[in-house]
Amino acid sequence: MPAERPTIVATSGGLVRRDRGGVDWAGTVHLAAGLARVPVGRAPRLTYLGTAAGDQRSWAAEVHAAGERAGFRTTVLDLFPMPSVEDPAGQLLASDVVWVGGGSVANLLAVWRVHGLGEAFRAAWEAGVVLGGVSAGSICWFEGGTTDSFGPVLRPVTDGLGLLPYGNGVHYDSEARRRPLVHELVASGVLGETHCSDDGVGLVYRGTELVEAVTEVPGKGAYVVRRGPEGVVETRVEPRDLRG
Incomplete structure (x- = not known):
């Protein structure tokens, strides 16, 4: 069964380091799998895209290992040097969850557009596949955000999906420059209303509505930044703790 409504889990989290090396999927990814309403007895089908980091094979191995420990059926969809499956759009539609890793959001968007994946992601989203990701894999679903894709000095990106x-x-x-740059971009109109996440926090959307913030780390927050008649206003959204 697909999600009840088009769903996105946009995060600054999703992974936790293991004591003896490697990573595990953290609470926001398990939340995404739950929102996908996977039938009892079937492993969630998770497709991972590491486009933003250049489809690193060593990282793909970590993703597969994390998926095995989590009980997910994992497919890594590479686009370098060519798509790793015959039908990328079909692979997205056949997934319960699509999770996008971090790296360069500017490069990610350029490569996805070459392969026509913008339309494919929208089709999957509208069909109830839960979309999610971290960092670049969060910004990509929005109109834009702040990025170090162009160099060590943060700059805006405004051509998200x-x-x-x-x-x-x-x-x-x-990252000290993130908050002031968001405020500057909202004040100048480069970005409209902007939704922000501390590290370890996820933002959950049903359709285009922000329905809740969640956290894997205590004390963290989410924020909505808007331009008002007297300047920029930042409102904290208290996240639900996924640790119970």
């Missing part, structure tokens, strides 16, 4: 009609600010508490 636009499934969600907002800006997106990731790593809001861990």
